[in-house]
Amino acid sequence: MNISFKNQVAFVTGGAGGIGYATARAFAEAGAAVSIAGDHEDAAKSAAATLTKAGHRALGLRCDVADEASVAAAIDATVGVFGRLDFAYNNAGLHAPSVETADALAKDFDRVIAVNLRGVWACMKHELRQMRKQGSGAIVNCSSQSGLAGIAGLAAYTASKHGVVGLTKAAALEYARKGIRINVICPGTVDTPMVAKAMADHPAEMQAVIDDIPLGRMGTPEEIASAVLWLCSPGAGFMIGQVVAPDGGYTAR
Numbered sequence: 088m089n090i091s092f093k094n095q096v097a098f099v100t101g102g103a104g105g106i107g108y109a110t111a112r113a114f115a116e117a118g119a120a121v122s123i124a125g126d127h128e129d130a131a132k133s134a135a136a137t138l139t140k141a142g143h144r145a146l147g148l149r150c151d152v153a154d155e156a157s158v159a160a161a162i163d164a165t166v167g168v169f170g171r172l173d174f175a176y177n178n179a180g181l182h183a184p185s186v187e188t189a190d191a192l193a194k195d196f197d198r199v200i201a202v203n204l205r206g207v208w209a210c211m212k213h214e215l216r217q218m219r220k221q222g223s224g225a226i227v228n229c230s231s232q233s234g235l236a237g238i239a240g241l242a243a244y245t246a247s248k249h250g251v252v253g254l255t256k257a258a259a260l261e262y263a264r265k266g267i268r269i270n271v272i273c274p275g276t277v278d279t280p281m282v283a284k285a286m287a288d289h290p291a292e293m294q295a296v297i298d299d300i301p302l303g304r305m306g307t308p309e310e311i312a313s314a315v316l317w318l319c320s321p322g323a324g325f326m327i328g329q330v331v332a333p334d335g336g337y338t339a340r
């Protein structure tokens with residue numbers, strides 16, 4: 088994609104691997120300075136070091152999105168180093184164990200909601216405080232195809248991802264006339280460490296999921312990154328509170 092984000096700053100949560108890293112690298116290759124925030128400090132710093140070695144401006148930070156103070160500190164540190172915040176991709180998330188709802192544990196439900204939904208809320212809150220001061224910015228939240236359709240065995244994950252869609256739409260309306268655009272992506276099944284783990288744990292079920300993708304294959308992290316970058320670009324200037332679903336046709340049925 089031919090997008091230039093020169094002299095602009097991007098913040099990516101869960102950016103040490105998978106879709107997050109592909110997106111952080113895409114922002115960097117488009118000229119932005121990138122802050123990679125993740126729950127494992129070493130992994131975040133090492134991902135940032137790889138980008139720095141390639142000639143980009145990057146910062147690796149510890150940030151647990153389930154802890155609002157940690158989120159606020161990571162965003163403050165990003166603005167402290169790079170001076171501003173233009174883009175945020177709220178990507179950090181985790182999968183819940185696949186379980187029948189009658190057997191699910193409250194602690195698993197609470198953890199998935201704390202990271203996937205409250206984490207996105209906390210990130211948006213503190214990103215918006217900076218963007219509101221600037222009067223500009225673009226935020227993309229990460230939901231899932233499970234934010235648009237129910238997936239049996241994944242009720243808590245499905246609820247968290249549906250919640251991200253609602254959170255995005257409401258916040259997007261608040262900031263529509265304040266120079267800040269907020270949208271949400273709902274990826275289908277993408278070849279990342281999260282899916283590799285699910286594949287190792289439940290090979291037959293995961294193969295069935297892949298066979299069910301209308302396109303006939305998983306997506307790549309780079310295909311999701313390009314959707315995020317486009318949503319942040321001036322070309323998406325009329326997109327407010329929209330759901331973009333790079334899912335190989337999964338939700339087209």
Ligand SMILES: NC(=O)c1ccc[n+]([C@@H]2O[C@H](COP(=O)([O-])OP(=O)(O)OC[C@H]3O[C@@H](n4cnc5c(N)ncnc54)[C@H](O)[C@@H]3O)[C@@H](O)[C@H]2O)c1
Nearest residue numbers: 101105106126151152178179180231274276277279280281
């Ligand atoms: N891979 C898929 O098929 C797929 C499909 C739809 C949506 N998603 C969503 O995309 C996002 C990225 O997924 P991925 O497949 O790249 O997974 P991944 O497991 O490879 O990456 C998730 C990242 O989030 C980080 N993270 C987890 N908990 C965190 C916390 N509390 N604070 C900060 N960082 C934390 C992890 O360390 C990891 O770097 C997730 O929100 C996931 O739900 C993935």
